[in-house]
Amino acid sequence: MIRLRWFHIHSWLALTLLLGMAPAAGAGLDVAVVVSQRTGPHAVFAQAFSRAAASLGHRVFDAGTPADGLDDVALARADLVIASGDAALSAALRLHPRPTLAVMIGQSRFDGIRREHPSWPLSAFTLDQPAERQLRLLKAVLPEARRVGVLFGPEGADRPAFERAARVSHLELAERVVGDESELMRGLEAVLRDSDGLVALPDALLATPASVRSILLTSYRHQKPIIGFSRAYVGAGALAAIFTTPEQVAGDVIAWLRTQDGGRVALPPVRGPASFEIAVNRQVARALGMSVVADEELLRLIATGDVP
CATH class of the missing domain: 3.40.50.2300 (Response regulator)
Structure with a gap:
């Protein structure tokens, strides 16, 4: 089997450049990350995202897992909640109605969860390829x-x-x-x-x-x-x-996060992967x-x- 990495719009090269750039303009965001599991692809995403977001001046908090319990304080103060996987998303949506971005999730599963929370400020970077x-x-x-x-x-x-x-x-x-x-x-x-x-x-x-x-x-x-x-x-x-790999999902999220000025978070439309x-x-x-x-x-x- 031969695997090829395709750097579409936001590649690892772009992510590497982001890591070397100065922090984003304005005050950084408080970002709470909830993962479905501590291991596997969700952990890979969280590690890649946390490193890159911190380099942009944002404060990233580990807000827990469904199995271990969620950090209520971190979620309550967050400007943005990022939930990796459907279990993490379902757990986060039972707490504070903060702007929430789901990642590492399929479109159909996200749509089902969103129907249960129609008034929640919620969007997603889904894994479904166009x-x-x-x-x-x-x-x-x-x-x-x-x-x-x-x-x-x-x-x-x-x-x-x-x-x-x-x-x-x-x-x-x-x-x-x-x-x-x-x-x-x-x-x-x-x-x-x-x-x-x-x-x-x-x-x-x-x-x-x-x-x-x-x-x-x-x-x-x-x-x-x-x-x-x-x-x-x-x-x-x-x-x-x-x-799309977890690292590429992190790169796509970081590219969007750079458009935020540190004030009120403007969630993007639901979208599929760029990379x-x-x-x-x-x-x-x-x-x-x-x-x-x-x-x-x-x-x-x-x-x-x-x-x-």
Whole structure:
């Protein structure tokens, strides 16, 4: 498997430069960080963010985890609360109504939590890659593709974006909405029969270990490639994936934080990641009898929307 880091707008180079810059104008913010877990990607995000934010003159406080308990004082005084993961977000929203930015969370999960707190000052940097970016990766690794299969979760929130992106990419969608686990196999078989490849989405229903296993095994039986949403998905058998690392999420948040003048926080609109990486499983490509273009060319094709 070959992994490539793509520095889109806010790369590690940009983050490195930020670390060397002078503090932001005006008084720094009090930023409380709540993480879902002390280990893994949430810890990586918190460490990268805290170092960079402190270098800009902001005061960053560890506000705890759902398992260990939250620091009520830190949350009450915070100008901004950053919650890493859905467990951290749910826990933080049970306390003080401070401006809250969710990170390291999928769009569908964030939307569900936000509906429970409609009046809360709340936004997110989600992990969901733009539909057009995902379809560009599909076309880059499978230039002859004409129909792409997509399974949507019960709410199908991504459907309009994928329909627009498919038109731009001159692709037809073979799509199904999966209402619950019992409908997964029927919907999966239908889209695989009627498509050249499948784009797997990080929907809460479709991204469970059991669902991922079923998707991988069934797609391989149909000899159809999968575009996944994580490095682990590629390691498990997807042809390729496009995803954002915790460090890149921290870089995106820092870039936004530099726009704040130290006064009242103006939360950004909910947005997906600016920075991303790709991973390609060349073993899977050989097993499917596919020839995938060179790594640098893949990145160029994603950036331009050209086809090989």
